[in-house]
Amino acid sequence: MTMKIEDKLFLDRFKVDEESHLKIIDGEKCKKCESQACLFLCPAYVYRPEGDRIAINHEGCLECGSCRIGCPDLNIEWKFPKGGYGISHKFG
């Protein structure tokens, strides 16, 4: 039986900041985006299609940075979560 991404993220420890550290700069660009790379390359499935827009589930972000440089339009404003927030590895 294969494990779903939601179950994988459930293994991790997060200290969630209400405010998202990830932001789409211009939502209109996403509507015209053909590659939609963020939906596929994000290892935590943070970006999900919701109607004609893309929703961000920043709570499960693994902080790898892939969406920031992988977005063909560089349309994602990417900051580290506030100090001490975000994922905290137990084993690493």
Add this chain to the structure above:
Amino acid sequence: MNESYDVVIVGAGPAGISAACILADAGIKTMVIERGEYAGSKNTSGGVLYGYNLAQILPDFVARGCPIERNIVESRIWYLSKEAGLSIGYRDSIFANERKNNVFTVGRAKFDRWFAEQAKKKGALIVASTVVVDLLKDASGKVTGVVTNRQDGEVQAKVVLLADGVNSPLAAKTGFRPELKPEHVALAVKETIELPSEVIEQRFGVSAADGVTTEVLGEVTGGMDGVSIIYTNKNSISISVGANLAQFAKTKMKPYEMLEAYKLHPMVAPLIAGGKPIEYTAHWLAEGGFYTIPQLAGNGYLIAGDSAMLFNALHREGSNLAMASGKMAAEAIIAALKKNDVSKQSLSSYSKAMSESFVLKDMNKYRGFPGFLYNTHQLFDELPHVAQFAAREMLTVDGVTKKHKQKLIMDEVKKKIGLLNLAKIAWRGWRSVK
């Protein structure tokens, strides 16, 4: 937090902490700023460390209680097709005895935390839960400190060491390392799978303290330039798979689905059977190689470790390059502070030491290797398939003559790759590492 230090180090990983230990030993007032809630809490890697480089910082690391998972006595390399695999390995008792801890596995959340404690014992100040968001510069552009996200969060420093890792928005923002392109990194995801230590010892044929690393190439990355690993820890196995980020974007394969498929591979599944996944992490590998290394020192700053793209993909070395670069950076800082000159010219004794050391010599030797992998998709699709075809034919006993089997194999090679192409791949591969 408006304070002044001799040295501020951004990031409490192997590079930053190595530097902090050397600086603190020399009595230099050093602050290490870490964004996670403790050193190591944001860090992850396949999980091997190298005793030689750690001993250069802490000769008595074992006595200090370094959280070693397993001492590696055997290294395996697998070349996998979808349902089969070739395997070679090298085990040597010297690595259990005289050369013990040449390579060992760690959990980075535990190791980095311990390593930071050693720097603290030596006198460095470690400040966690704090993000460096910018650098302070004077009118001439010389770096004079850092800006953190804390209230009144400026810290003045004579020298700043950037050791904040491969994913560094800070380096990109301040221009000290251009923002990376997707082709310069591999995205790797890792699952840590818990198993009783006796089961691990039985499955890998090792004694209680020893372990095995397995590096894997082939069809598991779906035709993408990538690599996967299986490393043994004390009570867990680390399974990771990664591929070039630009190719992930193109193929639209999902990293976590690739990991799941990998776990089901017949070479992998029996090793982790019955195990319980306990953690899932993701990280970049600084795969760009020699050509992506930024200028290592400037006015008032230096850059080390993953931030400086120090990673040897062929030999899966990174943490040792981080430690060695952190040490050399610290030595350059000590010399510069003694002269009271932290200009680029003064600090570039670091760049010089790096060029003369194994760090940049190895990176230079393999400078063509990342490009070779990136441009040779056959390594990750047709070739593993052909290898499987050949091994299957030769190992199947069915009354067909070996000469005929040989012909079938050659026909398959010609059909899938072509003899000339195969020779070209071998030649280019050799050239990229010679």
